[in-house]
Amino acid sequence: MKALFFKTFGDANVLQYGTLPDPQIGPEDLLVQTHYIGLNFADIYRRRGTYHLEPHTPFIDGYEGLGQIVAIGSDVTTFTLGERVLFVDVPFANASLVRVPRDHAIRVPSAIDDKTAASIGLQGLTADFLAHDLARNHVGDRVLIHGISGGVGQLLAQMLIADGVQVAGVTSTLAKREIALKLGTSRVFLRHSDWAEHERGHFDTVFDGVGVTLPLSFDLVGHRGSVVFYGMAGGLPPKIDAVNLLNQSKSLLTGDLWDYLTSFEARQTRSTRLFRYVLNGAIKVQPPTILPLADGRKAHELLESGKSTGKILLESGSFS
Numbered sequence: 110m111k112a113l114f115f116k117t118f119g120d121a122n123v124l125q126y127g128t129l130p131d132p133q134i135g136p137e138d139l140l141v142q143t144h145y146i147g148l149n150f151a152d153i154y155r156r157r158g159t160y161h162l163e164p165h166t167p168f169i170d171g172y173e174g175l176g177q178i179v180a181i182g183s184d185v186t187t188f189t190l191g192e193r194v195l196f197v198d199v200p201f202a203n204a205s206l207v208r209v210p211r212d213h214a215i216r217v218p219s220a221i222d223d224k225t226a227a228s229i230g231l232q233g234l235t236a237d238f239l240a241h242d243l244a245r246n247h248v249g250d251r252v253l254i255h256g257i258s259g260g261v262g263q264l265l266a267q268m269l270i271a272d273g274v275q276v277a278g279v280t281s282t283l284a285k286r287e288i289a290l291k292l293g294t295s296r297v298f299l300r301h302s303d304w305a306e307h308e309r310g311h312f313d314t315v316f317d318g319v320g321v322t323l324p325l326s327f328d329l330v331g332h333r334g335s336v337v338f339y340g341m342a343g344g345l346p347p348k349i350d351a352v353n354l355l356n357q358s359k360s361l362l363t364g365d366l367w368d369y370l371t372s373f374e375a376r377q378t379r380s381t382r383l384f385r386y387v388l389n390g391a392i393k394v395q396p397p398t399i400l401p402l403a404d405g406r407k408a409h410e411l412l413e414s415g416k417s418t419g420k421i422l423l424e425s426g427s428f429s
């Protein structure tokens with residue numbers, strides 16, 4: 110198979126593209142020929158050596174992709190050869206062939222095309238668990254999303270708006286601000302302006318996937334408000350004083366999607382809920398940026414630069 114791999118941790122230059130042995134499947138596995146592979150911020154953390162990475166020689170990054178089943182384990186009766194499946198929590202995805210345990214395979218409704226499905230898998234299920242498992246906002250709540258024009262940010266904003274929540278956001282450039290406003294967001298602040306002073310205590314919930322912004326996020330929520338901390342795209346957050354939170358009745362909610370995708374049913378129920386937003390037009394997916402898997406380095410650099418908006422997909426080139 111063809112794969113994007115690395116032997117040491119470091120910047121995007123450690124990435125190499127070449128031929129590696131095909132994965133072997135067990136009785137409960139599917140072999141999936143990937144079409145599109147999703148790039149995520151966690152792939153950057155893994156390449157840098159700062160995040161959990163499945164042992165493999167050489168290392169292969171990536172956990173989500175969409176493709177076609179080309180081989181089926183002897184105990185699998187629920188999938189057929191040629192079926193299209195999505196997966197979001199399967200290691201070694203930066204390759205033309207991926208071993209997908211059957212419980213991790215997600216069926217996609219035929220009305221959703223490949224690019225759209227591949228663009229919303231992991232980020233969409235993340236938005237879903239942040240909104241529906243962690244924050245659990247009510248109609249009319251006021252929320253703010255840092256990095257609202259990013260992949261998770263855009264999907265989360267549209268999901269919450271469809272749920273009747275008032276969504277504001279923060280972003281870095283005027284162009285990204287335009288994108289966020291088109292989603293139906295009420296107000297979008299520019300990160301480098303002095304917007305925050307007027308907004309302290311204003312929100313019921315702040316969604317923070319940026320990390321360094323965590324103290325600001327706690328200032329922005331009112332008493333009894335909560336901050337949903339889910340990532341560090343901007344760097345590690347400083348330590349938070351729990352006694353301070355207690356004194357103001359503010360809560361820190363946090364979690365990893367993988368602790369919510371624990372069975373075939375959990376993946377199916379959550380993806381069905383996510384796909385419904387797409388099928389009924391509540392979530393509109395911005396066209397992804399697509400680069401060949403062979404150009405993985407460029408794709409990592411683009412994501413790290415902060416200049417991309419929406420999803421970056423790697424095309425494995427194994428499809429004719």
Ligand SMILES: NC(=O)c1ccc[n+]([C@@H]2O[C@H](COP(=O)([O-])OP(=O)(O)OC[C@H]3O[C@@H](n4cnc5c(N)ncnc54)[C@H](OP(=O)(O)O)[C@@H]3O)[C@@H](O)[C@H]2O)c1
Binds near residue numbers: 149258261280281415
């Ligand atoms: N907990 C989980 O299970 C889980 C699952 C998936 C993803 N995540 C996390 O979710 C976050 C967003 O992921 P994504 O895939 O949506 O990435 P993304 O598309 O690259 O979006 C990240 C956003 O963060 C903002 N940002 C980057 N550097 C920043 C900085 N220094 N200061 C402030 N903002 C900065 C950028 O927005 P602006 O340029 O507009 O400010 C960017 O749009 C990441 O932290 C990721 O690790 C968590």
